[in-house]
C-alpha cells in the first residue's frame with residue numbers, strides 16, 4: 001500500500017524531542033509504509049503570532065528537514081499573514097526558491113480576514129497549495145483567530161483558483177464537510193482528534209473520493225491511529241488508495 005501523509009510537524013518544540021525528533025518521526029513514518037510526507041513546520045513555536053524572524057526560523061527548520069530527507073519530504077511555508085504583504089511575499093519567494101510547494105496557515109488570524117489576500121495571491125502566482133488550519137468553532141469561542149469550516153468556504157469562494165486543504169476532518173465534523181461541499185477548490189485532510197466511525201465515509205460520500213486526503217498531524221497524533229481511520233473504514237480498496245496516496249500525489253504534483 002502506497003501512502004503519502006499531507007499533514008505532519010517533524011519539528012515540534014512542545015514535545016521536547018529536540019533536534020533528533022525530526023529524524024525519529026521520519027523513521028516512524030517509514031516503518032508505517034509512508035513514502036512521502038508534507039512538513040508544515042513548528043507552527044505554534046514562540047506564540048500564535050510570530051515575528052518575521054521567527055517565521056523565517058520555522059521555515060529554515062523545515063528546509064533543513066527537506067535537505068536531510070530528499071524526495072521524502074515536501075515543505076510547506078508557514079506564514080503569519082498579520083505581518084503584512086511585503087513580509088508575506090518575501091517569505092513565500094524565499095521558500096519557493098528552496099523547493100517548498102505550499103503555504104501553511106494556523107491561528108494567527110481567521111481565514112476570512114483581509115490579511116489573507118496577499119497570501120492567496122502569492123499562492124496563485126507561484127502555483128502553491130494552501131493548507132489552512134480549521135476546527136468547528138461552535139463550541140470553542142476563539143473564532144477571532146481560529147478558522148471555522150465556514151471561514152474556509154469564504155476564503156475558497158474569494159480565491160476559487162487556489163487549491164485549499166482544509167485541515168482536521170474530525171475537528172470540522174459533519175457540519176464542516178457540508179460547509180465546503182460546494183467549494184470545488186477545497187479538499188479535506190483526515191487529521192484532527194480521535195477517529196469517529198463513519199466520518200471518513202461521510203466525507204467521501206459528500207465531497208467525492210478525490211477531495212479527501214490522508215493526514216496524521218504526527219507527532220501530535222499517531223500514524224497508526226490516523227492510518228486506521230482509513231484502513232478501518234468501510235471504503236473499498238480503490239477508494240482507500242485514492243485517500244492514502246493518489247489524491248496527494250496529484251495535488252503535490254509528485255513525480
Ligand SMILES: [Zn+2]
Nearest residue numbers: 007009040217
Ligand atoms: Zn497540524
